[in-house]
Amino acid sequence: MTLHPAFELVRDEKINEINSQAQLYRHRKTGAEVLSLVNDDENKVFGITFKTPPEDSTGIAHILEHSVLCGSRKYPVKKPFVELLKGSMHTFLNAMTFPDKTAYPVASANLKDFYNLVDVYLDAVFFPLLTEDTFAQEGWHYELENLDAPLVYKGVVFNEMKGVYSNPDSVMQTLVQRSLYPDTIYGNSSGGDPKDIPALSYEQFRAFHTKYYHPSNARVVFAGDDDAAKRLEILDNVFSQFEAAPVDADIKLQPRWNAPRQIKGTYAGTIDAEKRRDGMVSVNWMIDPPSGREETLSHGLLSYLLAGNSAAPLRKKLTESGLGEGMIGGGISTWLRQPSAGFGLKGIDPADAEKVEKLVLDTLAELVETGFSPEQREAAINTFEFHLREQNTGSQPRGMSYMFTALGSWLHGGDPLGPLSFETALAALKEKAGQGHFEAEIRRLFLENTHRLTTGIEADPEQGARDTKAEADKLAAVRAGMDDAALKDAIVQTERLKALQEEVDKPEDLAKIPTLTLADLDREIRTVPTEEGDIGGARLMYHDLPTLGIVYLDLGFDLHVLDKELLPYLPLFGRALLQTGTSKEDFVSLTQRIGRSTGGIAQHRSLATKLDGSGTAAWFFLSGKAVPAKVGEMLDIMGDVLLDARLDNRERFRQMALEEKAGFEARVIPSGNSLVDTRLKSGLTEAGWIAEQLGGISYLEFLRSLVKQIDSDWASVEATLRQIRDILVNKKRMVVNVTADDALWTEIRPGLEAFVSGLPAADRADVDWSVSLHPHWEGLTIPGQVNYVGKGANLKALGHDLSAASSVVLRYLNTTYMWDKVRVQGGAYGGSSRFDLSSGNFAFLSYRDPNLLRTLDVYDGAAKALRAGIGDTDLTRSVIGVVGDLDRPEFVDSKGYSAMWRILTGTTDAIRQQRRNEILNTSRADFAALADALEAVAAEGHVVVLGGEAAIVAANDQRQSKLKISKVL
Structure with a gap:
C-alpha cells in the first residue's frame, strides 16, 4: 500500500543483502521515479539525479551543475551551497557531472539537518535563479581590466577543465571514451573542453535546464532511518508544482564496429x-x-x-x-x-x-x-x-553507494x-x-x-606553448573585432561582475537558509570503548564494538627506531612485505592465500605531531580483517610477510619502484595542492619533514634515484630493506589494536597472544631525527596551464598559541573570504586554509588556479577580512559545521583505529572534550586572535607554487620574488 496518494507504489521488496525494505514509487502527476530504502542507518542519504546528455563539448551539464547551487527561488542568496558547507552537519554534500547524468546527493546523521539539506537541494535544482552573471562566473566570460590590458577568459569550470586537460591520465581517459563511442553523446566531453567552452551561450544554458531538470526526468533515492512517508510528502510538495513533460533523454547505443x-x-x-x-x-x-x-x-x-x-x-x-x-x-x-x-x-x-x-x-x-x-x-x-x-x-555513506548501484x-x-x-x-x-x-x-x-x-x-614538449598561443590568438582576434564601444562595454561588464561578486547577501535572505541551532548539538564527545593492556610482550588496545562477525587487527611498529635516512624506503618496504612472496611461496601464491583466507591485508604509515609537542607519532601498520575461523590463517600470513618476505626479489622490487614512480608522477597535477601543502610544512616541523620524505616532492626525487640504484647497486638496496625489517619488527616497540565484539575477542585472543609472543624482541631506543628545518621558497614547474599556490608558517613559532576555536574561524574564512576571492573572483577551482592545532602548522592553498601573485595578495588580506567582524548567524553556522565534522559517522573498523591513534598522539578524551567546549564557545575574540596570527603569516610566511614555468618566472620578475625554480615534471 502506498504511503502517499500522490505516488503509485510500483514494487515493495525486502533486500536482505543491504538490510533494507526497498519501495519503488512513481509520482502520478509527473512520472518522477523514487527509490525509498528503509533501514536502520543513521547516516541518512538523499539524492536526485537527472539524465543530462550533452550534445557537444561545451561543458553545459557541468556548468549547470555548478550554477544551480548559486541561488534559488526560495533561497535567493549567492551561494546557498556554501552556506550549507559552513553550517551543516552534513556527512556528504556535493554534486557531480557524469557523461550521461548529473547527480545531487546529500547526507546527514542529524534528522533536522537532513531535512534542511533536502529542502535546499530540491529548490536549487528545480527553481534556480540561473542569472547571466552566474553563468559568466561559473562557466566562462571575457575579462578586460582596461583598454591596454589583454582580453582573457575567466570562469570556474573553464579553469577547472584546464587543470583536467593538463593531466596526462585525464587526457588518455577522455581520448578513449570519446573515440570508443564516437557516434553517441559519450563522444562529447561532459565536463567541457576548454577549447569549446567559450562557444556556449547563456540561452543554450537556460534551455538545457528547462529541458532536463524536470520531475519527469528525475530519479530520486532516499536511504536511512528517516520516516518513509515524510519522504514522499517532501517530494510531492515540489513535484506537484509541475505538469508531466516527457523528456527525450535516452542515451542512444553506439553502433558496433566491424573491425578494431x-x-x-x-x-x-x-x-x-x-x-x-x-x-x-x-x-x-x-x-x-x-x-x-x-x-x-x-x-x-x-x-x-x-x-x-x-x-x-x-x-x-x-x-x-x-x-x-x-x-x-x-x-x-x-x-x-x-x-x-x-x-x-x-x-x-x-x-x-x-x-x-x-x-x-x-x-x-x-x-x-x-x-x-x-x-x-x-x-x-x-x-x-x-x-x-x-x-x-x-568515507562515503552506504546509501550513496546504493544510489549509484x-x-x-x-x-x-x-x-x-x-x-x-x-x-x-x-x-x-x-x-x-x-x-x-x-x-x-x-x-x-x-x-x-x-x-x-x-x-x-x-x-x-611544444603542445603547452601551442595551446597557450592558440588561446591568446583566439582572444586577440575577438579583441580585434571589438570597436571602442564594445571594449568599453567589456570593461564595464568586468567591473560589474566583480562588484556583484563583492556584494554581501541581504541578512533577511541569508536568514532563509535553514539551519540548526547550538541547542541541537551534543555537548559531550562520542567515545569508543578502549581497554589497554599487554599481549605477548606488546602493547594492546582492544575495542569492544559490534563488527558483524569480523575481526579487525592492526599491528603497529614504532618508526622512531629507524635512522631518518631509511624513512623514504618505507612505502616500498611495506609493499615488498606483501608483494614479493616468501621463502615458501612466490608472491602470486601469497596473494591468492591472502585472498582466500582474509578480507584483505594492507600496509600504511601514519604521522602526526604529538599533542604535547614532544615530537612525532610515527608508525608503520600492517592491518588485516578476517572472520574468526580464518584469524589463525591471517596471523600466519602476517607472520610470514613480516619475518620472511623475499626482500631479495630484485625484479619484483624494481617493478614496484617503477609503478610507484609512475603513479606518483600521475598524481602530481591532480593532487598539486596536497603536494604544495606537504612541501610547505616540511620546513616547519619534524612531522612535516617526515611526511615530505614519505610522500612529497622529495619522495619523488628519491624514487627516481632509487630506480637507477636498483640497476647499479642492488646489493645496497637489499641490505637496506633487510636492515629496516631487522630493526622495525620488534614487539617491544609494537602496538596491537583489535576491534571486535567480546565473544569474538574471547575466541581469538589465545591465538593472537601466541602469535605476538613469537615475534622478535629487542631493546631499542629512539634514534636522533633532528633535522635542520628551512622554510621553502620554491616554484615547482609542471607542463600545465594552472597553478597550485601555497603560503604558510608555523603559528606557534611565530608566538601564537590558539585554541580549538580556530577551526570555527577557519570554517568561516574558507566559506566566505577564500571562496569569494580565490574561486568566485579569481576563477580557481578552489581555495582554502588549513591549520593543525597540535603542530601549529598553517597553510593557505589554491587548486587549479589561473593566478599566482593575485592569490598571494588574497592570502595576505585574510587578516583584514577577519577583522571586519562576523554576524551571530554566521558564527553559529560555522560552529555547527565544525561540530558536524567532529561527529561524522565512522564505520566500526575506523572507530577502533581512530581510538588507537588518539592514544598514540596523546589526545585523551579529556582533551577532546576541552576542544569541543572551545569550539562550542567560540567568540569574536577567537577571530581577532587568528587575525593576529594571519598578519604574521602575511609578513613572515613562506611560499611554494606548483605551476607553469612561465607564470612562476613572471611572478619572480614582477615582484622580484625569491622563488627558487625547479622542474618536477
Missing part, C-alpha cells in the same frame, strides 16, 4: 632525454549492457581475476614485461550505458605501443586456453564476497532493485566458476569483440 581501430594523441609534457618513457597505451573494448545482476557481478569478478592485484595474470604479465612503468585501465567499467574495458601501460616508449597491444591480446588468448587455477578463482570470489557482505564504503540500470530503463542484491547471482557464479565461465567470457567480451580500440598518447 587505433588512435593516437599527445599531451603537454616533457621527454626523458635518456630514454623515452613518456607514452601510454591501452587496449579498450565496448561491451554490451549487462543483462542482470549476475552478469554485472561476473564483470567485476573477471576484472579482479585479470588485473585486481599485483599477482593477477594480466597485470603481472604487463608489469613484468619491462615495456612500461605501471598498469592503466584494469578491467570493466559499468558507468556508461554500454560498458567499456581497458588494459594497458603507462611510462612506455611510444615505439613499443604495438608490443603492449600484442601482449594484452596474447595474454588474454593464453588465459582462454590455460584457464584460471582453482586457487585464483577461490581467492577472487572470497575477496569479492567479503567486501559485498562487509559493506564498508569508507541502482542508477547503473535504472537510468536506462532497467531494474533499480536487482543490482542491490547479490546472493542468488553470487551463488550462480560460484557454480559456474569452475566450469570455464570466466574463460568463455574473455573470449566473448574481448577476443571475439571487434569493437576494440587501441589508444596511445605521448608527450609533446
Whole structure:
C-alpha cells in the first residue's frame, strides 16, 4: 500500500543483502521515479539525479551543475551551497557531472539537518535563479581590466577543465571514451573542453535546464532511518508544482564496429632525454549492457581475476614485461550505458605501443586456453564476497553507494532493485566458476569483440606553448573585432561582475537558509570503548564494538627506531612485505592465500605531531580483517610477510619502484595542492619533514634515484630493506589494536597472544631525527596551464598559541573570504586554509588556479577580512559545521583505529572534550586572535607554487620574488 496518494507504489521488496525494505514509487502527476530504502542507518542519504546528455563539448551539464547551487527561488542568496558547507552537519554534500547524468546527493546523521539539506537541494535544482552573471562566473566570460590590458577568459569550470586537460591520465581517459563511442553523446566531453567552452551561450544554458531538470526526468533515492512517508510528502510538495513533460533523454547505443581501430594523441609534457618513457597505451573494448545482476557481478569478478592485484595474470604479465612503468585501465567499467574495458601501460616508449597491444591480446588468448587455477578463482570470489557482505564504503555513506548501484540500470530503463542484491547471482557464479565461465567470457567480451580500440598518447614538449598561443590568438582576434564601444562595454561588464561578486547577501535572505541551532548539538564527545593492556610482550588496545562477525587487527611498529635516512624506503618496504612472496611461496601464491583466507591485508604509515609537542607519532601498520575461523590463517600470513618476505626479489622490487614512480608522477597535477601543502610544512616541523620524505616532492626525487640504484647497486638496496625489517619488527616497540565484539575477542585472543609472543624482541631506543628545518621558497614547474599556490608558517613559532576555536574561524574564512576571492573572483577551482592545532602548522592553498601573485595578495588580506567582524548567524553556522565534522559517522573498523591513534598522539578524551567546549564557545575574540596570527603569516610566511614555468618566472620578475625554480615534471 502506498504511503502517499500522490505516488503509485510500483514494487515493495525486502533486500536482505543491504538490510533494507526497498519501495519503488512513481509520482502520478509527473512520472518522477523514487527509490525509498528503509533501514536502520543513521547516516541518512538523499539524492536526485537527472539524465543530462550533452550534445557537444561545451561543458553545459557541468556548468549547470555548478550554477544551480548559486541561488534559488526560495533561497535567493549567492551561494546557498556554501552556506550549507559552513553550517551543516552534513556527512556528504556535493554534486557531480557524469557523461550521461548529473547527480545531487546529500547526507546527514542529524534528522533536522537532513531535512534542511533536502529542502535546499530540491529548490536549487528545480527553481534556480540561473542569472547571466552566474553563468559568466561559473562557466566562462571575457575579462578586460582596461583598454591596454589583454582580453582573457575567466570562469570556474573553464579553469577547472584546464587543470583536467593538463593531466596526462585525464587526457588518455577522455581520448578513449570519446573515440570508443564516437557516434553517441559519450563522444562529447561532459565536463567541457576548454577549447569549446567559450562557444556556449547563456540561452543554450537556460534551455538545457528547462529541458532536463524536470520531475519527469528525475530519479530520486532516499536511504536511512528517516520516516518513509515524510519522504514522499517532501517530494510531492515540489513535484506537484509541475505538469508531466516527457523528456527525450535516452542515451542512444553506439553502433558496433566491424573491425578494431587505433588512435593516437599527445599531451603537454616533457621527454626523458635518456630514454623515452613518456607514452601510454591501452587496449579498450565496448561491451554490451549487462543483462542482470549476475552478469554485472561476473564483470567485476573477471576484472579482479585479470588485473585486481599485483599477482593477477594480466597485470603481472604487463608489469613484468619491462615495456612500461605501471598498469592503466584494469578491467570493466559499468558507468556508461554500454560498458567499456581497458588494459594497458603507462611510462612506455611510444615505439613499443604495438608490443603492449600484442601482449594484452596474447595474454588474454593464453588465459582462454590455460584457464584460471582453482586457487585464483577461490581467492577472487572470497575477496569479492567479503567486501559485498562487509559493506564498508569508507568515507562515503552506504546509501550513496546504493544510489549509484541502482542508477547503473535504472537510468536506462532497467531494474533499480536487482543490482542491490547479490546472493542468488553470487551463488550462480560460484557454480559456474569452475566450469570455464570466466574463460568463455574473455573470449566473448574481448577476443571475439571487434569493437576494440587501441589508444596511445605521448608527450609533446611544444603542445603547452601551442595551446597557450592558440588561446591568446583566439582572444586577440575577438579583441580585434571589438570597436571602442564594445571594449568599453567589456570593461564595464568586468567591473560589474566583480562588484556583484563583492556584494554581501541581504541578512533577511541569508536568514532563509535553514539551519540548526547550538541547542541541537551534543555537548559531550562520542567515545569508543578502549581497554589497554599487554599481549605477548606488546602493547594492546582492544575495542569492544559490534563488527558483524569480523575481526579487525592492526599491528603497529614504532618508526622512531629507524635512522631518518631509511624513512623514504618505507612505502616500498611495506609493499615488498606483501608483494614479493616468501621463502615458501612466490608472491602470486601469497596473494591468492591472502585472498582466500582474509578480507584483505594492507600496509600504511601514519604521522602526526604529538599533542604535547614532544615530537612525532610515527608508525608503520600492517592491518588485516578476517572472520574468526580464518584469524589463525591471517596471523600466519602476517607472520610470514613480516619475518620472511623475499626482500631479495630484485625484479619484483624494481617493478614496484617503477609503478610507484609512475603513479606518483600521475598524481602530481591532480593532487598539486596536497603536494604544495606537504612541501610547505616540511620546513616547519619534524612531522612535516617526515611526511615530505614519505610522500612529497622529495619522495619523488628519491624514487627516481632509487630506480637507477636498483640497476647499479642492488646489493645496497637489499641490505637496506633487510636492515629496516631487522630493526622495525620488534614487539617491544609494537602496538596491537583489535576491534571486535567480546565473544569474538574471547575466541581469538589465545591465538593472537601466541602469535605476538613469537615475534622478535629487542631493546631499542629512539634514534636522533633532528633535522635542520628551512622554510621553502620554491616554484615547482609542471607542463600545465594552472597553478597550485601555497603560503604558510608555523603559528606557534611565530608566538601564537590558539585554541580549538580556530577551526570555527577557519570554517568561516574558507566559506566566505577564500571562496569569494580565490574561486568566485579569481576563477580557481578552489581555495582554502588549513591549520593543525597540535603542530601549529598553517597553510593557505589554491587548486587549479589561473593566478599566482593575485592569490598571494588574497592570502595576505585574510587578516583584514577577519577583522571586519562576523554576524551571530554566521558564527553559529560555522560552529555547527565544525561540530558536524567532529561527529561524522565512522564505520566500526575506523572507530577502533581512530581510538588507537588518539592514544598514540596523546589526545585523551579529556582533551577532546576541552576542544569541543572551545569550539562550542567560540567568540569574536577567537577571530581577532587568528587575525593576529594571519598578519604574521602575511609578513613572515613562506611560499611554494606548483605551476607553469612561465607564470612562476613572471611572478619572480614582477615582484622580484625569491622563488627558487625547479622542474618536477
